[in-house]
Amino acid sequence: MTEHFPALLVILPLLAAVLIPFSPAAVKRSAWHISFASAAASLALAARLAWETFALGKVSYWFGGWAPPWGIEYSIDPLGALLLLLTAFVTCAALSYSRAAAPAELAAERLPYFYSCMLLFTSGLTGIIITGDIFNLYVFIEIASLAGYALIAAGRRREALVASYNYLILGTIAATFILLGIGYLYMAAGTLNMADLRERLPQVYHTKTVLTGFAFLVVGLSIKTALFPLHIWLPDAYTHAPSPVSALLAATGTKVGIYAMIRVIFTVFKPEFNPSTVPMTVILAGLACAGIIYGALMALAQTNIKRLLAYSSVSQIGYIILGAAISNQTAMTGSLLHIINHALMKASLFMCAGIILMSTGAEKTGDLKGLGRRMPLTMAAFTAAACSLAGLPLTAGFISKWHLALGAVEAGLWLVVPVILAGSLLTAVYFWKIIEPAYFSPAGERRPVRPEAPAGMLAPAVLLAALGVALGLAAHFPALGAGRAAALLLGKP
Amino acid sequence: MIELIAGKYNYWIYICLMMIGFYAIIAKGNLIKKIIGINIFQSAVFLFYISISKVRGGTAPILWENAVLYDNPLPHVLILTAIVVSVSTTALALALVIRIRKEFGAMEEDRIAKLRSDGP
Numbered sequence: 001m002t003e004h005f006p007a008l009l010v011i012l013p014l015l016a017a018v019l020i021p022f023s024p025a026a027v028k029r030s031a032w033h034i035s036f037a038s039a040a041a042s043l044a045l046a047a048r049l050a051w052e053t054f055a056l057g058k059v060s061y062w063f064g065g066w067a068p069p070w071g072i073e074y075s076i077d078p079l080g081a082l083l084l085l086l087t088a089f090v091t092c093a094a095l096s097y098s099r100a101a102a103p104a105e106l107a108a109e110r111l112p113y114f115y116s117c118m119l120l121f122t123s124g125l126t127g128i129i130i131t132g133d134i135f136n137l138y139v140f141i142e143i144a145s146l147a148g149y150a151l152i153a154a155g156r157r158r159e160a161l162v163a164s165y166n167y168l169i170l171g172t173i174a175a176t177f178i179l180l181g182i183g184y185l186y187m188a189a190g191t192l193n194m195a196d197l198r199e200r201l202p203q204v205y206h207t208k209t210v211l212t213g214f215a216f217l218v219v220g221l222s223i224k225t226a227l228f229p230l231h232i233w234l235p236d237a238y239t240h241a242p243s244p245v246s247a248l249l250a251a252t253g254t255k256v257g258i259y260a261m262i263r264v265i266f267t268v269f270k271p272e273f274n275p276s277t278v279p280m281t282v283i284l285a286g287l288a289c290a291g292i293i294y295g296a297l298m299a300l301a302q303t304n305i306k307r308l309l310a311y312s313s314v315s316q317i318g319y320i321i322l323g324a325a326i327s328n329q330t331a332m333t334g335s336l337l338h339i340i341n342h343a344l345m346k347a348s349l350f351m352c353a354g355i356i357l358m359s360t361g362a363e364k365t366g367d368l369k370g371l372g373r374r375m376p377l378t379m380a381a382f383t384a385a386a387c388s389l390a391g392l393p394l395t396a397g398f399i400s401k402w403h404l405a406l407g408a409v410e411a412g413l414w415l416v417v418p419v420i421l422a423g424s425l426l427t428a429v430y431f432w433k434i435i436e437p438a439y440f441s442p443a444g445e446r447r448p449v450r451p452e453a454p455a456g457m458l459a460p461a462v463l464l465a466a467l468g469v470a471l472g473l474a475a476h477f478p479a480l481g482a483g484r485a486a487a488l489l490l491g492k493p
Numbered sequence: 494m495i496e497l498i499a500g501k502y503n504y505w506i507y508i509c510l511m512m513i514g515f516y517a518i519i520a521k522g523n524l525i526k527k528i529i530g531i532n533i534f535q536s537a538v539f540l541f542y543i544s545i546s547k548v549r550g551g552t553a554p555i556l557w558e559n560a561v562l563y564d565n566p567l568p569h570v571l572i573l574t575a576i577v578v579s580v581s582t583t584a585l586a587l588a589l590v591i592r593i594r595k596e597f598g599a600m601e602e603d604r605i606a607k608l609r610s611d612g613p
Contacts, residue, residue, distance in 0.1 A: 135571055142578045149585055158596035159609055165589045169518060172531050172582050179575055180538050186568070187545055 002048070006061040006074040009045045009084070010127045013038050017119035020112050031112035032099055035119055039092045042122070046088040050081035054481070057488075060132070068132065069193035075132035079336065079485035083129045083259050086340055087252045090347050091122045093460040094248040097351050100456040104358050105156050105242040114154055118248065120147035125256045134182050134268065135192045137260060141178065141224065145171045148253060152241040160240035167233040170223055177220030184213025185268070197268050205273055214273075217264050218280065225257035227284075227321055228291030231314045235298075238310035243354025246306060250313050251347035255339050258320050266489045271327060284325035289419045291318030296426035300433070303364045305353045308430060309346065315423060316342045316389065322416065323404050331407025332486035337400035337478060341468060345385040345397070348464035352382040355453040355461065365433050372439035377458055379438050381465040386431035388468035391424045395472035399479060503544035510537035522602040524590045528583060535579045542568040542575075 016038035020031045027034075053059050053076050061074040076084065095118065106114055124144025131137050149171065153164035186192060188209045189200040204210050219230075226234040234254075238246045265271075265280070295315025302308040320342065323335025355378050356362050356371065372379045388395035391402075401424055408416040471478050498505065510533060517530025546568035554566035594600050597608050 135574075139574060139578065142582070146578075146581055146585055149589070153589060153592070158593075161589055161593045161596060162605055162609065165524065165586065165593060168582070168586050168589065169527055169531065172586075173515075173518065173534070175578075176535050176538055180541065183538070183542050183545065183568075192567075 002052075003061070005045050005049050005052075006059065006076060006130055007063070009042060009049065010074075010123055010130060012042055012045070013119040013123040013126070017116045017123060020116040020119075028112040031115045032095070035115040036092070036095050036099075038119060039088070039095050039122065042126070043085075043088040043092050046081075046084040049076060050085045053078055053081035054484075069191045069196040072136055073132035073193060073195075074130045075195070076130060077485070077488055078481065079259070079262070079489060080129050082336065082340070082481055082485055083256065084126065086343055087122060087125050087129065087256065090248065090251040090343055090464075091118070093347060093351075093464055094118070094244050094251070097247065097354075097457055097460045098244040100454045101244050101351075101354050101358065102242065106154055110154065114151070114242075117147045117150045117154075118245075120144075121151060121248065122252075125252055128256050128260055132194050133192055134185065134194055134197065134264075137263075138175065138178050138182055141260065142175055144253070144256070145175065145224070148249060151245040151249070152237050154242055154245065155240040156242065157240055159236070163233075163236035163240045167237045170230075170233045174220040174223035177216045177223075181213045181216030181218075181220060184209050184216065188213065194263070194268050198270060201268070201273075202270060211278065214264075214269065214278070214280075218261065218284075221257060221261040221264065222287075225254050225261060225321070226314060226317055228287055228294055228314060228318060231291070231295075231317075234314060235307055235310040238313065238350075239304060239307045243306075243350055243357065246309075247347040247350035247354070250309070250350055251343040254313065254317055255320075255343050258317070258324070258339065261321075262324050262489065265324070266327075271490060281325045281327055284321055285413070285416065288318040288322035288325055289416060291315065292322065292419055292423040293426070296423055296430065299430040300426060302430075303366065305356070305363060305365060305368075305434065306350070308365070308434070309349050309353060312349075312389065312427065312430065313342075313346060315427065316346070319401070319404060319420070319423065322420075323407060326404075326407050326411050326413065326416070327490065328407050328411050329483070329486055329490060330403050330410055332490060333479065333483045334400050334403025334405075334407055336482035336485055337396070337403060340478060340482070341388060341396040341400045341471070344464045344471075345388045345468050348381055348385040348461050348468070349389075351457065351461035351464070352378050352385070355457050358457070359453050365437065368434060368437045369441040370438070372435075375453070377462060378453060379435075381458075381462045382438075383435055384465040384469055386427075386435065388465075388472065390428040390431060392428075393472075394469065396468045396475070396478070398472055399475040403479070504541070507537045507541040507544070510540065524593065524600050524602065525587075528586045528590070531586070532579070532583060535575070535582075539572045539575060539579075542572045 016034055020034060059076045063072040102111055102114055121144055124140050124147060127140030128137060149164050149168045153161050188204045188207060189197050191197055191200055223230045238250055292315050295311050299308050299311035302311060320335050320338050323331045362368055388397040391397040405417055405420045514530045514534030514537060518527050521527055546565040548562055548564050551562040551564040552560045554563045597605050599605050
């Protein structure tokens with residue numbers, strides 16, 4: 001049984017997602033319970049699999065017993081295990097948050113379909129992380145994206161529909177680019193298995209076919225990860241999506257896109273491909289730096305809380321790509337740590353924004369006056385998560401940005417270091433726009449409907465924020481795991 | 494020069510189709526026309542896959558006693574999957590357009606932008 005865990009991890013949420021919309025009304029009423037049970041089971045499976053992966057180094061699963069490269073292979077290495085655990089955990093948190101948040105933002109008859117889409121989304125993400133076959137990667141990217149479009153369209157304003165449509169158009173262009181890139185690689189190497197591609201591609205690295213395929217893959221994945229300047233779909237999508245969806249998408253959607261990009265650059269291609277043929281890492285590092293500053297400045301200009309958080313995501317995605325582009329051991333470790341940090345913190349921040357919206361109706365930064373006294377727990381979670389994103393010492397963000405800056409110094413990229421620091425400073429400034437009125441302004445005339453949000457919504461937000469501080473205090477543990485994953489990626493086990 | 498055009502005509506066809514689709518996605522303001530553009534864009538890539546699977550002198554990849562050489566069936570199978578993905582994307586996009594038309598009473602990008610409460 002245990003050897004089938006990799007397949008079950010994808011199939012379980014997929015089955016539950018299909019089961020819910022086609023079941024009788026009596027079962028549909030307990031859609032949340034079914035979804036949460038399947039997400040919790042996925043988390044248990046992911047934890048078991050992560051433990052096995054870190055013990056063995058690599059877990060490989062052959063579908064139908066067909067050996068790769070002929071059969072489809074699922075392969076999990078430490079990086080995959082880390083991401084699996086993260087995705088499963090954030091899904092659980094987002095689902096438990098949804099129980100109170102989703103009925104407030106969605107009509108009751110739509111809820112079963114909403115939960116079903118959330119499960120489809122996780123199933124797609126899990127597939128992206130776990131698969132060892134590059135065409136399979138495309139299919140899972142599309143499963144996750146289609147579910148994502150539907151989830152964004154569930155927002156309560158009509159602008160959500162337009163945001164979803166625009167994301168769909170850009171996302172489909174991205175997916176078609178990815179498909180085309182895969183086609184070129186298949187033409188050049190005659191295989192679709194990632195490990196097999198890695199072995200066969202070096203002989204044809206000099207051909208234009210491989211170069212074109214690589215370019216299409218990287219551009220396609222850059223749209224999916226919302227790397228500056230291909231981020232234009234992100235602010236609208238995150239602003240108008242229901243708050244549990246914003247939390248889930250911001251935490252896992254773009255992170256898994258980055259994971260797919262790292263897989264293509266470091267697993268399908270060997271690290272020596274980049275400097276010898278295209279200055280890919282230089283281009284990515286430049287775009288990432290521009291994204292860090294642009295995202296932070298745009299966040300600074302926003303008054304809508306969710307839009308501020310969305311632009312903050314553009315900035316933080318820049319940090320993660322920057323670490324991967326510098327691609328030495330320290331910077332890569334920082335990049336992976338920042339994936340974890342940003343996923344947990346941004347989920348918590350979007351949850352807090354949802355809580356504030358539900359209890360007080362406040363959407364703008366100016367409406368938050370005196371909120372720190374009326375909703376102490378929510379604002380405490382928000383502040384802790386914001387501190388961690390800004391990279392204050394004793395939080396997880398400090399560890400990741402420390403590694404990133406150290407990695408840049410090691411690589412001799414002195415120009416990048418001030419960008420990292422300036423980005424951090426700007427992060428603190430734009431979050432101050434929210435924290436300052438909440439704690440240091442006298443209470444406005446707005447009275448909250450409830451003194452605090454329901455515990456079901458508050459608990460996941462507080463838990464995620466607390467985890468950010470805990471990971472910062474016990475920095476040794478995540479740094480060890482991320483360090484090992486980074487070493488494997490860079491081919492230095 | 495002739496070899497570049499005639500010998501690789503399948504690539505030229507796919508590139509032209511792809512650019513026609515891409516142009517429609519970018520230049521057309523009507524939401525339905527954008528979806529048609531997306532479909533042309535995707536079909537171009539499907540044709541590219543099918544054309545690279547051709548083996549000179551090969552027959553359709555069906556088990557048959559007279560056949561000595563088969564076309565590569567793998568791209569066919571991949572594209573079957575991609576077509577399914579494309580159909581579901583189109584369905585979802587059309588569903589979104591129906592909802593947008595109901596909510597905004599418009600299907601043109603510029604008119605919708607004017608009706609939005611939060612600006613473009």
